Amino acid sequence: METSQLLCTPCVTTPLSAPEPAPEQANCVSSNLSVVGEFQQELAKRKLSTMEPSDSSDSGDYEGDSEPSQTSNLGENPCSRANKASERAEDPSTIEDTPATSRPSSPPTARSKLKCSRARTTLSSKPPVRYPSIAVVIPSTSWKQGPARTSTRAAAAVCKKRLRSGRGTGDHQDENTPNDTEQPCQKRKKRRPSIRPLSDPLKSSVPISSHRSGAIQRLHGSAILTVESNTGLKPAYFFTFVPDPSPMLPPVHTEVIPPLKHTYTSDENALLVRLKEKEAMSWSEITTHFPGRNMSSLQVHYSTKLRHKAGSRLTRDASAPQHLPEQEKECIEMNPELNKLKIECNTFRHELIAEYHQSTKARKADPTPYDQYRRLQDQVRAKRKKLHMDAKDKMYDNFFEHVGNRIIDQNYQGIPVEFEPNTSHIQPERKVLADLEFKNRDVDTVDDAELVEDRIRSLELRLELHQRNIPKPLRKRVKFEATTKKPDQPPFMMKSSTESNIVFTMPSSFLPYFLTVGNRAVQDGRRSSSPIQFGAA
DNA sequence: TGTATGCCCGTCTTCCTCAT
DNA sequence: ATGAGGAAGACGGGCATACA
Numbered sequence: 001m002e003t004s005q006l007l008c009t010p011c012v013t014t015p016l017s018a019p020e021p022a023p024e025q026a027n028c029v030s031s032n033l034s035v036v037g038e039f040q041q042e043l044a045k046r047k048l049s050t051m052e053p054s055d056s057s058d059s060g061d062y063e064g065d066s067e068p069s070q071t072s073n074l075g076e077n078p079c080s081r082a083n084k085a086s087e088r089a090e091d092p093s094t095i096e097d098t099p100a101t102s103r104p105s106s107p108p109t110a111r112s113k114l115k116c117s118r119a120r121t122t123l124s125s126k127p128p129v130r131y132p133s134i135a136v137v138i139p140s141t142s143w144k145q146g147p148a149r150t151s152t153r154a155a156a157a158v159c160k161k162r163l164r165s166g167r168g169t170g171d172h173q174d175e176n177t178p179n180d181t182e183q184p185c186q187k188r189k190k191r192r193p194s195i196r197p198l199s200d201p202l203k204s205s206v207p208i209s210s211h212r213s214g215a216i217q218r219l220h221g222s223a224i225l226t227v228e229s230n231t232g233l234k235p236a237y238f239f240t241f242v243p244d245p246s247p248m249l250p251p252v253h254t255e256v257i258p259p260l261k262h263t264y265t266s267d268e269n270a271l272l273v274r275l276k277e278k279e280a281m282s283w284s285e286i287t288t289h290f291p292g293r294n295m296s297s298l299q300v301h302y303s304t305k306l307r308h309k310a311g312s313r314l315t316r317d318a319s320a321p322q323h324l325p326e327q328e329k330e331c332i333e334m335n336p337e338l339n340k341l342k343i344e345c346n347t348f349r350h351e352l353i354a355e356y357h358q359s360t361k362a363r364k365a366d367p368t369p370y371d372q373y374r375r376l377q378d379q380v381r382a383k384r385k386k387l388h389m390d391a392k393d394k395m396y397d398n399f400f401e402h403v404g405n406r407i408i409d410q411n412y413q414g415i416p417v418e419f420e421p422n423t424s425h426i427q428p429e430r431k432v433l434a435d436l437e438f439k440n441r442d443v444d445t446v447d448d449a450e451l452v453e454d455r456i457r458s459l460e461l462r463l464e465l466h467q468r469n470i471p472k473p474l475r476k477r478v479k480f481e482a483t484t485k486k487p488d489q490p491p492f493m494m495k496s497s498t499e500s501n502i503v504f505t506m507p508s509s510f511l512p513y514f515l516t517v518g519n520r521a522v523q524d525g526r527r528s529s530s531p532i533q534f535g536a537a
Numbered sequence: 538t539g540t541a542t543g544c545c546c547g548t549c550t551t552c553c554t555c556a557t
Numbered sequence: 558a559t560g561a562g563g564a565a566g567a568c569g570g571g572c573a574t575a576c577a
Contacts, residue, residue, distance in 0.1 A: 381567095388569095538577100
């Protein structure tokens with residue numbers, strides 16, 4: 001095992017010494033995430049203060065841990081478990097007295113990650129305010145890296161990147177940029193997940209075997225805390241620990257691992273999008289920035305995973321701009337390439353008219369120039385269409401880039417995220433229908449007449465909507481004949497709340513549509529006999 | 538799978554013809 | 558002169574296809 005990855009619930013304890021993160025830590029992952037998850041951490045802190053020691057709600061998160069020493073105390077808080085483990089192995093002569101920056105060459109002592117966090121906090125000379133310490137249980141070597149974890153980490157990495165870029169402090173720092181001179185626990189270099197399976201635990205680079213022998217080693221490495229907030233209310237915390245090669249550890253990391261380009265990291269995704277969209281590089285140029293990947297792989301990955309991100313997000317956010325503003329359309333009309341095509345097309349059209357007096361007469365007289373004219377028209381339309389699509393993509397990207405920052409900023413400032421969907425494009429009948437059908441009431445306490453009345457009104461609204469927007473397949477088949485006259489045998493009559501009778505002639509082709517919308521009255525009528533009788537009270 | 542292109546369809550506007 | 562109705566054209570959007 002080359003990387004030890006840990007899943008950790010937000011196990012927050014009140015730190016003994018909790019200095020405020022230094023300003024230079026603003027770029028690091030844990031710094032940002034500790035700020036973003038502030039509310040959840042506060043809640044967890046309060047919860048922890050009132051939590052009974054037998055609370056075992058978090059024990060299920062430590063899956064795949066077959067180590068008896070870690071699974072025996074199921075009723076114990078993982079934080080306390082880690083704390084106890086660290087306390088057992090704590091050597092009072094090593095940590096607090098030694099600056100972290102001078103310790104990389106020191107022999108790794110037995111410490112949990114909690115101690116690593118504490119050790120980092122000792123670097124700051126500022127007075128302590130609050131800083132969550134993270135308790136982590138390192139899994140045994142039997143913990144295998146599966147595809148699900150890979151995907152989860154990928155999602156978390158995307159979230160992490162968004163969080164980091166969303167702070168808007170110009171900290172778009174390359175993760176490969178060396179900045180690890182002070183914080184051994186905040187090494188930012190994110191290593192690409194290796195797909196190589198753990199074939200031989202004995203050859204693992206992580207000295208977990210020390211657990212079994214009772215001696216706990218202290219591990220130096222990279223710590224990445226990510227928050228996956230796209231699952232809804234409760235964010236999921238992912239803690240990834242990547243041990244560093246140490247002179248005291250078996251030198252397994254010394255060999256050069258061949259790049260197994262199976263998964264794209266968030267950095268690669270960001271770079272690919274930037275080169276393609278911002279810098280408009282050709283694919284051959286882009287390929288030079290991705291050694292080990294071929295052009296087709298990059299194209300496919302970009303097209304399938306990256307390009308339509310904005311569009312897919314658009315479907316989840318009705319407040320996103322739906323159409324280009326008129327001003328933007330006017331700007332597109334000023335595009336020189338489009339104007340050139342338009343002039344060319346118009347010139348050809350004038351020539352046709354000058355010769356045949358009418359373009360259609362030219363089509364009858366000689367189809368060849370007219371077809372050429374049509375092709376020119378198509379070119380103009382295609383160019384305009386492409387410019388509109390590009391402008392829309394740009395607009396979407398701009399919108400989602402800022403809406404993400406806004407949400408993160410609101411989280412940071414403790415402002416509840418409010419969602420105000422743009423409902424201007426929703427038909428009024430649809431709104432009334434939604435209000436009518438989602439009253440969320442107990443039918444046992446509502447009078448039958450009221451229910452029937454609502455049902456009639458619902459049918460009216462559905463008919464109004466249907467007349468407004470008839471489904472295309474039915475448009476040629478359905479003939480609405482709404483009349484104020486009462487026919488001899490009305491096939492379908494409704495009495496509305498406005499006391500006006502509405503009579504509809506309902507052809508048989510109308511039934512499938514009503515069936516699809518779940519109209520029980522129509523279904524009942526269909527089951528009983530034809531024509532449909534609406535059983536109003 | 539993305540992109541370019543062509544084709545088709547629906548909608549709207551403009552122009553022309555004809556009846557009043 | 559004016560309004561109604563039809564024809565023609567412009568335009569946008571969707572779909573299919575070929576190609577890379």
